[in-house]
Amino acid sequence: MTDIPVAAAETAAVTTAKPSARRIAPFVPLPLTAARAVTLIGVVATIAATFMSWTYTTDFPGDLTVTGYPGGLQVLTLVSGILTGLFALGAFGLKGLRWLAPNHSHNAVLLLALGTFATTWYTVIAIAQELGGLANLDPGGFVAAVGTLVLLIGALALPIHRHPQEDPNAEYFELGRLSTVPVAVAGYKWLRELRPHHTDLPVPDPTRLPGWVQRLIITLAAAVGLEVLTYGLATGYTEIFLGFLIVVVFAIWALSASGLLRQFSGLTAAHRSFANTMGFLAALAYPFAQNDEHYANLGVNILIFGTVALGLNIVVGLTGLLDLGYVAFLGVGAYAAALVSGSPFSIWSGVQFPFWAAALTGMAASLVFGVLIGAPTLRLRGDYLAIVTLGFGEIFRIVVNSLDGVSGPKVTNGPNGISQIPDLSIFGYNLGDSHDVGSVTLGRFANYYLLMLLITVIVVLIFTRAADSRIGRSWVAIREDETAATAMGINGFRVKLIAFALGASLAGLAGTVSAHVTYNVVPSPYQFAGAAPPNSAFLLAAVVLGGMGTVSGPILGAALLYLIPEKLGFLQRYELFAFGLALVLIMRFRPEGIIPNRRRQLEFHEDETLVPGKRPLGDDTVPVSSAGA
Amino acid sequence: MTTITKEQPTPAQAPDGGPLLQASGVIMRFGGLTAVRDVDLTVNSGEIVGLIGPNGAGKTTFFNCLTGLYVPTEGTVSYRGEILPPKPHLVTQAGVARTFQNIRLFSNMTVLENVLVGRHTRTREGLLSALIRGPRYHKAEARSRERAMEILEFIGLADKADHLSRNLPYGEQRKLEIARALASEPGLLLLDEPTAGMNPQETRATEELVFAIRDQGIAVLVIEHDMRFIFNLCDRVAVLVQGEKLVEGTSDIVQQDERVIAAYLGEPFEGAPADEGDAAVEQAEAGFGAEAEAEAGAGTRAEAGADAGIAADDAGEEQENDR
Ligand SMILES: Nc1ncnc2c1ncn2[C@@H]1O[C@H](COP(=O)(O)OP(=O)(O)O)[C@@H](O)[C@H]1O
Numbered sequence: 001m002t003d004i005p006v007a008a009a010e011t012a013a014v015t016t017a018k019p020s021a022r023r024i025a026p027f028v029p030l031p032l033t034a035a036r037a038v039t040l041i042g043v044v045a046t047i048a049a050t051f052m053s054w055t056y057t058t059d060f061p062g063d064l065t066v067t068g069y070p071g072g073l074q075v076l077t078l079v080s081g082i083l084t085g086l087f088a089l090g091a092f093g094l095k096g097l098r099w100l101a102p103n104h105s106h107n108a109v110l111l112l113a114l115g116t117f118a119t120t121w122y123t124v125i126a127i128a129q130e131l132g133g134l135a136n137l138d139p140g141g142f143v144a145a146v147g148t149l150v151l152l153i154g155a156l157a158l159p160i161h162r163h164p165q166e167d168p169n170a171e172y173f174e175l176g177r178l179s180t181v182p183v184a185v186a187g188y189k190w191l192r193e194l195r196p197h198h199t200d201l202p203v204p205d206p207t208r209l210p211g212w213v214q215r216l217i218i219t220l221a222a223a224v225g226l227e228v229l230t231y232g233l234a235t236g237y238t239e240i241f242l243g244f245l246i247v248v249v250f251a252i253w254a255l256s257a258s259g260l261l262r263q264f265s266g267l268t269a270a271h272r273s274f275a276n277t278m279g280f281l282a283a284l285a286y287p288f289a290q291n292d293e294h295y296a297n298l299g300v301n302i303l304i305f306g307t308v309a310l311g312l313n314i315v316v317g318l319t320g321l322l323d324l325g326y327v328a329f330l331g332v333g334a335y336a337a338a339l340v341s342g343s344p345f346s347i348w349s350g351v352q353f354p355f356w357a358a359a360l361t362g363m364a365a366s367l368v369f370g371v372l373i374g375a376p377t378l379r380l381r382g383d384y385l386a387i388v389t390l391g392f393g394e395i396f397r398i399v400v401n402s403l404d405g406v407s408g409p410k411v412t413n414g415p416n417g418i419s420q421i422p423d424l425s426i427f428g429y430n431l432g433d434s435h436d437v438g439s440v441t442l443g444r445f446a447n448y449y450l451l452m453l454l455i456t457v458i459v460v461l462i463f464t465r466a467a468d469s470r471i472g473r474s475w476v477a478i479r480e481d482e483t484a485a486t487a488m489g490i491n492g493f494r495v496k497l498i499a500f501a502l503g504a505s506l507a508g509l510a511g512t513v514s515a516h517v518t519y520n521v522v523p524s525p526y527q528f529a530g531a532a533p534p535n536s537a538f539l540l541a542a543v544v545l546g547g548m549g550t551v552s553g554p555i556l557g558a559a560l561l562y563l564i565p566e567k568l569g570f571l572q573r574y575e576l577f578a579f580g581l582a583l584v585l586i587m588r589f590r591p592e593g594i595i596p597n598r599r600r601q602l603e604f605h606e607d608e609t610l611v612p613g614k615r616p617l618g619d620d621t622v623p624v625s626s627a628g629a
Numbered sequence: 630m631t632t633i634t635k636e637q638p639t640p641a642q643a644p645d646g647g648p649l650l651q652a653s654g655v656i657m658r659f660g661g662l663t664a665v666r667d668v669d670l671t672v673n674s675g676e677i678v679g680l681i682g683p684n685g686a687g688k689t690t691f692f693n694c695l696t697g698l699y700v701p702t703e704g705t706v707s708y709r710g711e712i713l714p715p716k717p718h719l720v721t722q723a724g725v726a727r728t729f730q731n732i733r734l735f736s737n738m739t740v741l742e743n744v745l746v747g748r749h750t751r752t753r754e755g756l757l758s759a760l761i762r763g764p765r766y767h768k769a770e771a772r773s774r775e776r777a778m779e780i781l782e783f784i785g786l787a788d789k790a791d792h793l794s795r796n797l798p799y800g801e802q803r804k805l806e807i808a809r810a811l812a813s814e815p816g817l818l819l820l821d822e823p824t825a826g827m828n829p830q831e832t833r834a835t836e837e838l839v840f841a842i843r844d845q846g847i848a849v850l851v852i853e854h855d856m857r858f859i860f861n862l863c864d865r866v867a868v869l870v871q872g873e874k875l876v877e878g879t880s881d882i883v884q885q886d887e888r889v890i891a892a893y894l895g896e897p898f899e900g901a902p903a904d905e906g907d908a909a910v911e912q913a914e915a916g917f918g919a920e921a922e923a924e925a926g927a928g929t930r931a932e933a934g935a936d937a938g939i940a941a942d943d944a945g946e947e948q949e950n951d952r
């Protein structure tokens with residue numbers, strides 16, 4: 001029907017971004033040497049400030065009163081300041097540090113300076129605000145504030161790779177009605193030209209290094225990653241977690257701006273299995289690296305949440321089916337495992353399955369429900385599945401609530417749930433007891449962490465193997481264009497049902513462990529949206545924020561979505577609001593999620609002439625019936 | 630061009646000249662609108678058959694009826710003597726593959742993956758074998774990749790196997806759609822306006838490609854507006870106007886038929902969509918070439934111009950972007 005291409009508007013937008021037209025310009029006009037000097041002075045002042053006292057009472061958490069020894073948030077400023085200095089020296093061409101700026105851009109310096117500035121000013125303002133006034137600041141605090149400001153100004157004066165100048169005749173349809181208002185257009189244009197731009201700068205191929213160096217880099221990266229993660233998980237109070245988040249976000253952004261991240265992904269692509277092994281070892285080392293049950297508990301919950309998100313990723317990310325009630329499958333698995341766990345509150349309290357049998361039971365129960373839900377709805381296209389799964393999710397919770405012997409048969413004890421679920425015992429190794437491994441004592445949560453890690457690895461294997469196979473390709477084909485996929489011989493219903501059932505049973509598997517970790521199962525967490533994970537909305541957000549169709553994306557998304565409500569207590573009432581806002585912002589500015597799919601590997605293959613996001617005859621939103629017209 | 634060694638002895642089953650596809654009495658109604666009226670069409674093996682007609686004549690709808698995307702209101706379609714169920718995947722399984730008028734690639738998959746999806750019906754590996762990854766799985770996967778690369782080689786896209794398909798230039802996207810269809814090892818290939826938006830050289834190359842496909846024993850049914858393309862290529866041409874088959878026969882017969890000329894000149898048929906922009910006429914002339922049949926050329930100009938012109942514009946922009 002649509003014989004006329006509708007891409008004319010798109011075309012105009014695409015032509016403006018030519019990689020050849022590079023623009024290098026500072027934000028603050030200063031001679032280059034002056035800018036460099038100011039930057040370095042800022043770095044030195046910042047670092048020096050962290051050794052001073054910032055406030056004279058110990059009321060502010062983290063004890064910032066000690067002179068000569070940085071503590072609490074000062075450590076973050078110090079680390080960020082040192083990183084800024086190193087990257088600055090690298091970008092200025094200092095021998096020995098040049099590898100820090102493989103793309104010869106100053107953008108990373110600016111981003112790190114921004115991070116240093118933000119975290120320091122946040123600290124200073126927090127001190128003043130929490131203790132009641134600027135009077136509570138010691139001179140060190142002022143030095144830090146001024147030093148980071150100087151640093152930022154110096155960095156802003158460096159030559160920054162920027163987005164090319166906008167075409168003077170460009171039209172901005174995305175502004176809607178405002179696109180005819182000259183002031184709005186000028187402002188928008190100015191904002192667009194403000195953006196740094198570094199993604200297409202060439203970097204040397206890292207795989208030319210000797211093999212052992214490449215492996216060493218991957219190993220070190222895994223160790224640093226573990227260290228940073230452990231530090232972040234173990235942050236004890238809100239302020240330092242926020243400061244940590246600021247530093248990490250800007251540091252990662254800077255790594256990508258310097259081209260190091262791109263080189264690193266080239267390395268991991270070249271040594272895929274080695275990198276995977278190192279990642280696994282780092283995760284394995286986590287309970288040994290810190291010896292606190294509380295943080296091991298955090299780790300288990302993140303792994304459970306991440307595994308479920310990975311299962312959902314098969315359904316949403318690979319196959320493109322919107323499942324709004326996915327958490328119910330976690331619930332089905334958890335309840336099934338609880339019923340066969342030997343808990344005195346189970347209706348079969350005499351029955352106690354060994355773990356492998358309980359896990360299979362949980363998976364099978366979820367699988368059955370998955371097929372029951374999927375079979376009637378997956379034949380239809382469009383939004384039916386979303387609505388039915390949303391309904392199923394709620395029905396599950398309500399039914400489980402009602403099977404209490406009063407409103408219905410006694411199966412689940414209603415809102416009281418099934419409690420006193422005994423700890424698992426695997427090959428005589430009771431996960432509830434502490435065990436000494438060398439000099440380290442592994443507590444209950446550490447045991448469960450290790451078990452869950454094993455399950456996560458299995459799920460990752462299932463995900464990657466399924467994704468890269470005939471069946472996985474047909475899932476993606478269906479996501480991309482269901483009509484074309486069926487015309488290529490794919491039985492859409494069958495293939496979608498397999499994805500749906502597989503996703504459900506993986507959630508069921510995670511549910512069996514979760515039942516034992518928490519000792520009890522109750523209906524309340526298995527809802528569509530809530531302030532704390534797991535709930536279907538959070539799971540979906542973990543997949544979408546992290547990066548659909550990737551392995552690490554949903555796990556990272558799950559970790560963030562689990563940690564942020566856990567660590568930022570003050571959000572409490574505003575949490576859903578903040579969560580919604582974050583979702584909107586990410587969808588606007590980074591729709592592919594934190595970890596984009598595929599392109600990473602392809603970056604090294606594709607030549608310069610690539611035209612991003614161009615579809616000549618876009619009609620993938622054509623309604624079902626007009627297939628191929 | 631390299632040749633593809635076919636796994637299945639498809640051409641042997643139906644001897645040259647025997648009927649491969651038989652559509653009889655196909656009617657497709659959308660509410661009050663009858664888009665296809667009682668059309669019979671036969672494609673014999675080893676043949677290239679053309680399907681032409683003004684915009685909105687029902688050609689694409691007819692294709693959709695053949696491939697099971699639409700369930701025809703009446704009539705049957707049989708392939709190698711067996712009635713095709715109106716399910717797209719079963720039709721492809723049986724050996725009829727198609728391309729789309731509006732390119733429908735899997736845009737976020739690589740070129741190679743697109744072709745591998747085309748191999749879906751010719752491979753068996755399910756979820757379990759993908760998870761276990763035994764030797765049989767590896768063998769089948771390697772075989773699939775080998776075949777897919779052969780096809781890409783044949784089409785001329787082997788060097789772009791790792792590119793995302795949406796980053797390909799327009800002409801290559803069209804080629805990739807054909808490659809993907811060929812990967813299903815069809816006995817009959819349906820092409821819906823394969824040269825829409827192409828420049829003369831690309832059109833010429835596509836012509837060669839269609840001949841090469843036929844030479845492998847795959848029959849081809851092709852919808853096209855470019856008359857020169859159709860009359861060069863086809864053993865037989867059927868003309869569809871307002872859902873009805875007006876004429877069918879060799880190129881000469883069709884070119885001489887007055888009703889065809891009238892239809893293409895835009896005689897006042899009711900609801901015939903002929904007013905799609907005269908500006909594109911010049912563009913289209915480039916596509917025809919000077920030595921095109923005078924009558925047919927004049928007759929088709931307005932219609933084909935509208936289509937090819939718009940598409941050519943688009944292709945032009947595409948090439949600009951690529952530089
Ligand atoms: N799904 C549909 N619903 C209603 N009308 C349709 C549908 N598909 C096609 N048509 C109508 O059928 C007629 C033939 O369309 P089409 O087959 O696309 O023509 P052609 O391919 O010959 O240009 C047009 O009038 C079109 O509007």
Ligand SMILES: [Mg+2]
Pocket residue numbers: 629688689690730
């Ligand atoms: Mg058509």
